[in-house]
Amino acid sequence: MYVLTGLKMKNPTILAAGILGTTGASLCRVALEGGANAVVTKSIGCMPKKGHPNPSIIQLDCGFLNAMGLPNPSYQGFLQELKIAKKDSGVPVIASIFGGNVVEFMEVAEGLLPGKPDAFELNVSCPHSEGYGAAVGSNPCLVEAITAAVKDVVNVPVWVKLTPNVSDITSIGTAAESGGADAVVAINTLKGMAIDIESGYPILGNRSGGLSGKAVKPVAVKCIYDLYATLKIPVIGVGGVSCWQDAVEMMMAGAAAVQVGSAVYERIDIFSEINTGIKAFLQRKSYSDVKKLIGLSHEMV
Amino acid sequence: MLPLNATILQITEESHSVRTFFFDLHFETMEPGQFVMVWGRGVNEVPMGLSRINSITVLKVGETTSKLFELKEGDSFGLRGPFGRGFSLPSENEKILIIAGGVGAAPLSPYAEAAYAVGSEVHTILGARSADELIFEKRFLGAGKVYISTDDGSKGIKGFVTDVLKGLDLSAYDKIAICGKELMMVSVFRLIKDRKVLEKAEFSLHRYFKCGIGICGSCCIDRSGFRVCKEGPVFSGMQLLDSEFGRYERDASGRRVQI
Numbered sequence: 001m002y003v004l005t006g007l008k009m010k011n012p013t014i015l016a017a018g019i020l021g022t023t024g025a026s027l028c029r030v031a032l033e034g035g036a037n038a039v040v041t042k043s044i045g046c047m048p049k050k051g052h053p054n055p056s057i058i059q060l061d062c063g064f065l066n067a068m069g070l071p072n073p074s075y076q077g078f079l080q081e082l083k084i085a086k087k088d089s090g091v092p093v094i095a096s097i098f099g100g101n102v103v104e105f106m107e108v109a110e111g112l113l114p115g116k117p118d119a120f121e122l123n124v125s126c127p128h129s130e131g132y133g134a135a136v137g138s139n140p141c142l143v144e145a146i147t148a149a150v151k152d153v154v155n156v157p158v159w160v161k162l163t164p165n166v167s168d169i170t171s172i173g174t175a176a177e178s179g180g181a182d183a184v185v186a187i188n189t190l191k192g193m194a195i196d197i198e199s200g201y202p203i204l205g206n207r208s209g210g211l212s213g214k215a216v217k218p219v220a221v222k223c224i225y226d227l228y229a230t231l232k233i234p235v236i237g238v239g240g241v242s243c244w245q246d247a248v249e250m251m252m253a254g255a256a257a258v259q260v261g262s263a264v265y266e267r268i269d270i271f272s273e274i275n276t277g278i279k280a281f282l283q284r285k286s287y288s289d290v291k292k293l294i295g296l297s298h299e300m301v
Numbered sequence: 302m303l304p305l306n307a308t309i310l311q312i313t314e315e316s317h318s319v320r321t322f323f324f325d326l327h328f329e330t331m332e333p334g335q336f337v338m339v340w341g342r343g344v345n346e347v348p349m350g351l352s353r354i355n356s357i358t359v360l361k362v363g364e365t366t367s368k369l370f371e372l373k374e375g376d377s378f379g380l381r382g383p384f385g386r387g388f389s390l391p392s393e394n395e396k397i398l399i400i401a402g403g404v405g406a407a408p409l410s411p412y413a414e415a416a417y418a419v420g421s422e423v424h425t426i427l428g429a430r431s432a433d434e435l436i437f438e439k440r441f442l443g444a445g446k447v448y449i450s451t452d453d454g455s456k457g458i459k460g461f462v463t464d465v466l467k468g469l470d471l472s473a474y475d476k477i478a479i480c481g482k483e484l485m486m487v488s489v490f491r492l493i494k495d496r497k498v499l500e501k502a503e504f505s506l507h508r509y510f511k512c513g514i515g516i517c518g519s520c521c522i523d524r525s526g527f528r529v530c531k532e533g534p535v536f537s538g539m540q541l542l543d544s545e546f547g548r549y550e551r552d553a554s555g556r557r558v559q560i
């Protein structure tokens with residue numbers, strides 16, 4: 001058994017926010033069929049939102065570009081999905097929420113409490129939704145205030161998801177910690193864009209969006225490494241993990257657990273595969289516990 | 302994949318509100334029932350079944366499809382695909398029944414032709430609101446026998462595809478393939494289930510697609526959590542038992558709306 005901010009998990013692999021996280025049934029599927037040991041929901045807000053026009057996701061050689069635009073059915077609409085995930089997934093369910101200001105974050109968190117999420121993840125890091133996400137998440141004062149406000153109204157752990165689209169991610173991580181965050185999650189997508197050269201049109205409906213998948217892993221590893229060195233609270237790693245080796249690398253950089261997003265596209269059971277791979281690695285290297293990997297590279301000087 | 306550039310070679314008018322766009326790409330590996338994401342540049346990107354390896358057939362319903370209707374031969378749009386799971390092809394000597402309502406005939410017409418090509422016996426029930434909205438009648442006729450139903454009785458029997466279906470001996474068929482409006486499909490589903498041949502049937506579902514490749518989750522159905530864009534759009538009747546099919550779907554925001 002592995003304990004992360006009080007949540008009991010069999011293994012430290014978690015479904016990342018926004019991937020197959022819109023319905024209770026799909027979250028259950030990722031847990032039961034995929035072997036995810038905890039699942040994070042799609043980011044939920046105050047009002048129903050359709051999101052940006054399509055194309056909202058495209059696959060590149062090195063990953064994915066997306067500009068979903070935070071589509072969500074509002075907390076009222078999502079409550080029934082959260083309840084299904086809680087009832088049938090058999091794993092901790094973390095509610096990802098977003099808002100434009102402190103009051104909106106509090107409203108959504110309180111609105112989802114009846115669904116009994118095991119934790120909240122504050123999305124202060126979406127790179128392509130005006131007024132939300134990264135617009136909030138690049139301001140340390142706001143991040144601290146939002147974290148503190150949500151901590152005040154909920155009685156479960158609060159994770160804060162950080163954007164890499166800032167000059168110093170540790171200052172935002174420190175703000176979250178000061179606000180009382182139980183963990184930080186790094187990283188959300190990196191700003192990116194692709195253009196259709198036949199027509200000159202930017203491909204994404206929102207013109208630009210966020211990069212995820214294989215291409216962002218080195219960026220994520222560096223962010224996690226720096227956050228681990230700076231913060232006392234756990235750092236949850238996410239960004240470009242697509243095999244057990246990637247997960248081990250992230251843990252050595254300092255990740256207390258690893259989220260997987262884009263790679264779920266290829267195979268839903270990637271979580272089981274990573275868990276098995278880590279177990280075999282621990283055995284081969286004679287590590288007594290997966291916790292021995294966390295931050296290991298910091299000692300190698 | 303990035304959207305491929307598809308240049309329109311020819312446009313044919315199938316009815317006053319349905320057009321086929323032939324383009325210069327050939328999806329040789331296409332399974333009938335698979336779809337492509339059609340990107341009207343500067344407008345939106347929407348899913349469309351392939352009506353041939355080099356065509357889509359579009360019913361004008363809203364903004365994106367209206368913009369597609371403004372395109373002329375020589376113009377182009379973006380295409381990603383083919384994606385998803387198509388209809389399972391029959392083998393030689395098998396007898397199949399196709400049930401196509403309205404523009405549901407688009408992905409089923411290449412299925413009829415592929416089935417005919419392998420030597421199976423093809424029967425089609427083709428339904429539409431009126432005679433002038435029947436699509437691909439000739440293509441289905443080329444593959445085998447065709448029963449027609451129109452809501453207004455302007456051709457074939459007056460009524461719905463289910464009125465034809467009621468009169469057929471379903472035990473004679475090895476496979477049944479269905480595509481059309483969900484209300485039509487669900488009445489077919491009930492009838493086929495009552496006749497205890499649901500395991501022979503495959504339905505092509507329509508849900509709101511964003512990514513089209515199985516990553517975002519906007520098209521997932523209850524209670525299985527299947528992605529219509531990836532495990533579907535074609536599902537066996539058995540997969541749809543105890544599901545949301547015929548009851549509700551989700552809109553672009555993920556809110557449930559009644560069918």
Ligand SMILES: Cc1cc2nc3c(=O)[nH]c(=O)nc-3n(C[C@H](O)[C@H](O)[C@H](O)COP(=O)(O)OP(=O)(O)OC[C@H]3O[C@@H](n4cnc5c(N)ncnc54)[C@H](O)[C@@H]3O)c2cc1C
Nearest residue numbers: 347348349350359360363364365366407507508509510534
């Ligand atoms: C697998 C699949 C295959 C399809 N094949 C065909 C086909 O061969 N021919 C055809 O004419 N139509 C087909 N459709 C339906 C087609 O995608 C919609 O008619 C089209 O998206 C309408 O767009 P619009 O902007 O013109 O209409 P809007 O005014 O935007 O919407 C009208 C209706 O179209 C549907 N729709 C809109 N956007 C989407 C979307 N991104 N994904 C799914 N549905 C949407 C919704 O049900 C909506 O209520 C298919 C749909 C799916 C899921």
Ligand SMILES: Cc1cc2nc3c(=O)[nH]c(=O)nc-3n(C[C@H](O)[C@H](O)[C@H](O)COP(=O)(O)O)c2cc1C
Nearest residue numbers: 016017018043123187188212213239240260261262
């Ligand atoms: C399609 C898609 C939707 C996403 N939606 C959200 C979201 O709603 N909230 C959020 O915090 N992150 C969202 N993300 C970011 C992921 O959770 C993750 O941080 C990022 O994709 C990097 O991880 P990966 O490379 O494993 O995908 C989304 C990513 C993708 C690809």
Ligand code: FES
Nearest residue numbers: 511513515518530
């Ligand atoms: S449309 Fe994104 S998963 Fe199906």
